[in-house]
Amino acid sequence: MKKSVVFACLYLCFVGFVFAQSIETEEIKYIKAGRLFDSEKGRILSDHIIKVVNNTIFEVGTTIPIPKNASVIDLSSYTVLPGLIDGHTHLLHSETVTDKHPIANEILFQGDALRALRGAKRAKSFLESGFTTVRDLGNSGQFLDVALKQAITEVTVVGPRMFVSGPIISSEGGQVVGILKHHHQITSNEYRIIKNVDDAINAVRENVNYGADIIKICANNTPNNTSLTIDEMRAIVKMANRYNKKVTAHATSNLAVWEATTAGVDAIEHGYAIADSTLTLMAKKGTALVPTDISKKLLYKYFELLDFKGDLEKAVISYQSRKRDRLQRAIKAGVTILTESDNYMDFEIPQGEAAKNILVAYQEEGMEPLDILRSSTYLSSKFMNMSNRIGVIKKGAFADIIAVKGDLEKDFSDTIFNVVFVMKDGKVHIKE
Numbered sequence: 001m002k003k004s005v006v007f008a009c010l011y012l013c014f015v016g017f018v019f020a021q022s023i024e025t026e027e028i029k030y031i032k033a034g035r036l037f038d039s040e041k042g043r044i045l046s047d048h049i050i051k052v053v054n055n056t057i058f059e060v061g062t063t064i065p066i067p068k069n070a071s072v073i074d075l076s077s078y079t080v081l082p083g084l085i086d087g088h089t090h091l092l093h094s095e096t097v098t099d100k101h102p103i104a105n106e107i108l109f110q111g112d113a114l115r116a117l118r119g120a121k122r123a124k125s126f127l128e129s130g131f132t133t134v135r136d137l138g139n140s141g142q143f144l145d146v147a148l149k150q151a152i153t154e155v156t157v158v159g160p161r162m163f164v165s166g167p168i169i170s171s172e173g174g175q176v177v178g179i180l181k182h183h184h185q186i187t188s189n190e191y192r193i194i195k196n197v198d199d200a201i202n203a204v205r206e207n208v209n210y211g212a213d214i215i216k217i218c219a220n221n222t223p224n225n226t227s228l229t230i231d232e233m234r235a236i237v238k239m240a241n242r243y244n245k246k247v248t249a250h251a252t253s254n255l256a257v258w259e260a261t262t263a264g265v266d267a268i269e270h271g272y273a274i275a276d277s278t279l280t281l282m283a284k285k286g287t288a289l290v291p292t293d294i295s296k297k298l299l300y301k302y303f304e305l306l307d308f309k310g311d312l313e314k315a316v317i318s319y320q321s322r323k324r325d326r327l328q329r330a331i332k333a334g335v336t337i338l339t340e341s342d343n344y345m346d347f348e349i350p351q352g353e354a355a356k357n358i359l360v361a362y363q364e365e366g367m368e369p370l371d372i373l374r375s376s377t378y379l380s381s382k383f384m385n386m387s388n389r390i391g392v393i394k395k396g397a398f399a400d401i402i403a404v405k406g407d408l409e410k411d412f413s414d415t416i417f418n419v420v421f422v423m424k425d426g427k428v429h430i431k432e
């Protein structure tokens with residue numbers, strides 16, 4: 001036999017072997033969805049079938065034939081949704097309502113190993129609550145978020161897909177309250193403290209190099225009182241865009257929100273005080289708002305843990321009416337709302353479950369259930385440049401799929417907690 005013929009035979013044998021292997025390892029599942037949330041259009045469809053091949057959605061429709069002996073997951077009594085996305089988490093951080101120095105405590109008295117182990121437990125609680133993706137925005141030491149993400153990706157621990165920021169880029173002091181000047185270097189264990197525009201550029205390079213998917217900054221440092229300048233933030237945005245990364249800014253005062261928006265950040269976290277003129281600027285520039293509000297139930301729990309002695313009803317009503325006013329003004333101005341949690345408070349329930357309560361807060365403030373869910377799936381994925389891959393149930397997306405028992409439109413606040421099924425990356429984690 002000629003050499004070329006021998007080679008051709010060997011090649012064909014090899015291709016045949018690889019092909020046979022891929023057929024053998026292909027795992028096909030059919031999911032029967034009684035109701036299906038169409039996250040792009042924000043509507044509920046009925047009686048659909050989702051064909052999942054390995055970790056990907058292969059086909060979605062009403063007339064997909066299911067072969068005999070196929071692996072079928074029957075969710076015909078439930079509402080099926082794309083896995084939820086929480087775009088503002090702190091899996092490596094938790095504090096009690098009375099803790100005066102939570103971040104310093106974590107740096108000085110917990111250390112990386114304990115924080116990481118606790119982070120892994122919190123990550124699991126998010127997945128169990130139906131969040132198949134989180135964007136973790138700092139307070140994770142020096143890249144513990146990157147390590148946790150890796151541990152989840154390699155299935156060393158169980159958790160949602162993680163997109164991470166690395167250390168928050170901040171001006172002097174970060175958010176570590178009350179530290180003495182001669183101990184200021186402790187803050188650098190948690191934040192990337194920058195001194196000027198050139199340092200700001202270097203900080204972005206560092207974070208990207210060590211694994212950040214997004215850049216998180218403190219436009220202002222609440223509860224501390226320093227802030228970045230517009231020039232520093234502009235330099236950060238420019239450098240981040242060069243690496244195709246988005247920038248999101250902790251900004252609580254109207255001035256901080258206005259300056260961060262002017263500098264070109266992609267989203268504002270909190271924005272507790274925003275003037276209408278600033279909301280108009282955000283709408284014009286396409287800057288999203290992440291309100292990070294808290295539900296009534298958690299608010300009562302917060303005051304209980306605080307041993308609050310004042311007029312409880314009055315305090316709750318006052319908080320909620322301020323937050324409702326801010327949210328409604330933002331919606332009216334045409335600002336994109338991302339319904340993320342920022343839950344880091346220890347409410348004596350799993351962190352993922354507490355984060356779910358945030359979705360209820362948006363309903364209490366006047367958003368419709370399907371708009372909240374659209375925000376927590378489709379809009380979040382769009383913001384993360386991940387549309388068509390997560391936050392949707394469509395051909396080509398990752399098989400991140402959950403199901404709830406109940407009626408999402410009529411009884412949102414109970415139904416959203418009734419998670420009966422969680423699939424991430426084609427693998428089933430919870431099944432009723």
Ligand SMILES: [Zn+2]
Binds near residue numbers: 090
């Ligand atoms: Zn936060």
